[in-house]
Every structure is written in structure tokens, then in C-alpha cells.
Amino acid sequence: MKYIPFILFTVLTNAAAQLMLKQGMLSLGPLTFTAETAVARIFQVLFNPWVFAGLVTFAISMISHLFVLSKVELSFAYPFLSLAYVAVAVFAYFVFREDLNAWRIAGIALICVGTFFIAQSGRSSESHAPEAAAKGTSTETKDIRSAA
Template sequence: MNSNIPLILFTVLTNAAAQLMLKRGMTTGVGNLDVANDGLISTVFRVVFNPFVFAGLCTFVISMASHLIVLSKVQISYAYPFLSLAYVVVAVYAYFVFQEDLSPARIAGIGFIVLGTIFIAQS
């Protein structure tokens, strides 16, 4: 196994975690945005200082830092496709936690993503 796989997977998982925190913050803490009535500055502060959104943004910074480390070690054509696994993690989590739809087409797409990532990992 490539010794960089754990760091690549850490990048994938932190990327997915950031997305999920942002979703939680925007749906449970912030709600619908009305910039026209609330004002741009007020809206930005309300969004950024929501605990889940703030944690999601911080997690994105960690994810990007680990991705930069990965890029310093492996070819981008090898590392970048692994980020598609974040979609798999997010889709499965969203299905079970947010009760979002996971249609047969999405399931097939997830299968192709996983299969493609396996092929890339073997190269």
C-alpha cells in the first residue's frame, strides 16, 4: 500500500466532515438567508460565527493543509481523484443523518466513484 494513502484519506475525511458541519450549521443554526433585509455584514457575521459553520471552515483549513502536504509527496493525478471519496462519505452520512434521498442512480454513481478510486490507488 502506498505510504501516503493514510494522509490522503485524512484529507478526504476532513473535507467531508467540513461539508457536513457546514450543512448542519446552515440548516439548524442559520436557516434561510435574507441578505436584502438583514444586510450583508450582519448576514456574514451570523453565518461565520455559527459554531458549526465556524468549525466547518476551520476543518476545511486543516483539510487543505493536509492536501498541500499530499501534493508535495505524490502526483496530483494520483492524489486528486481520491477527493471524490468525500462525496461518498457525505452522501452516505446525509442519507442516514439528514434523511436525504439516495436514489439508485446516486448509489450507482457512488459505486463508480469507489471503483475508479480503487483503480487509481492500484496504479
Template sequence: MKYIPFILFTVLTNAAAQLMLKQGMMTLSPAVMAQPNMALKAILIVFQPWVFFGLATFVISMASHMFVLSKVDLSFAYPFLSLAYVAVAVLAWQLFGEDLGAYKIAGIVFICVGTVLIAQSGSPLSDRPHATHSTPATAMTDKAQS
């Protein structure tokens, strides 16, 4: 449970990146979108400030996620990323006026309940006494040697 703040940081930076990318794509000039040269168009899009910072925030989110994966089980950490959908849906509703109807709200409730259940059932790697982590290949090698 001590890695939950790091997991939530990963979730929030992931959601922030999505919101920045959306803002960036909404504010592209028509001249960029009309650019016939696809390589130049891609460069112009990537270096649009909101898009650029959104991509940079994704890098931070992925670095945080890699740290988390070094400390907890993947089956524990990965489902938390679904909370990014919750944050994005609510913030997109507030910031961009996107629809947040009954089905989305029900889905958000299910995501939150599922994440709580996973959080209760998972155990970080470092919390296990003498945990060994072998791949299927090393497990077979160990079995063959004994």
C-alpha cells in the same frame, strides 16, 4: 501506498467539513437570514459554531492535502477526493435524511471502482528512484542548455 492514510484523512476531514457546514446552515436563526446588511449577515453566518468549525475543518483538510501533494503525484492524489462525495452522500442520508436513490448508489459504486483503479495505477513521488520534477519551463531550459 504509504501515503494512503494521509489521503484518507484529507478525504474524511473534507467530508466532515461539508457536513458541519450543512448543519450550520440548517440551524441558522431566521434573524440571521433576515439581516439586511450583507456584511453583518456574512459575519453572523461565519461565526455560527457549526459553520465556523466546518470552515476550520476545511483548513485542516487543505493543510493535509498540501502535505499529500508534496509526497505523491497530483494525478494520483486528487481523484481520491471524490471519495468525499461517497462519505458525504452516505452520512447525509444517515444524519439529514437526504435521498440516496439508485442513481446515487450506482454513482458511488463507479466512484469507488474508479478510485481503486487509480490507486492501483499511481505511484507516489517518493517511491520513484531518482525522480526529477521539472516544469515545462525548466524542461525547455534544460533542453536549450544541452
């Protein structure tokens, strides 16, 4: 549970990156490519300030996620990224005036409930960790034993 703030930082930077990318693409308008303009158009997209900021924010989010993965189980950390869907939907509603209908709200509620259950699983494994370590049955010990 002590890594939840880092996980939430990853979620928020991931969501912020999505919002920046959307703003950048709105400022550019619909993309059209021709053989003559494809390379110039790609550079125009990449160096749009909003798109560039979104890509940098994605890189920060990925670095944060790598830190989290070095500390907690993937099956615990990864589902939290679904909260980025929640944040994006809510902010898109307020910032971009996107539709937030009953189906989307129901989906968001299910995501929140599922993430809550996963967070609880992390709490129970932390409470058993000292017992397992005292018995010499930590995950690392099991992995070493099975490798031998």
C-alpha cells in the same frame, strides 16, 4: 501507497467540513439578504459554531492536502478527493435523512471503482520506482534532462 492514510485523512476532513457547514446552515435557516442586514447576516453565518467549525476543518483538510501534494503526484492524489462525495452522501443519508436513490448509489459505486483503479496505478508506479532509480531514469532525472 504509504501516503494513502494521509490522503484518506484529507478526504474525511473534507467530508466532515461539508457536514458541519450543512448543519450550520440548517440551524440558521434559509438566507435572506437586504442592503441593511447583509453585513450582519454574513457575520452571523461565519460565526455560527457549526459553520466556523466547518471552515476550520476545511483549513485542516487543505493543509493535509498540501502535505500529500508534496509527496505524491497530483494525478494520483486528487482523484481520491472524490471519495469525499461518497462519504458525504452516506453520512447525509444517515444524519440529515437525505435521499439516497438508485442513481446516487450507482454514481457512488462508479466513484469507488474509479478510485480503486487509481490506487492500483500508484501501486504499480511504486513497484517500478526502484528499477527506474537504478537505471537513472527517475522522474526528477527526466525533468532535469528535458530542462537542459
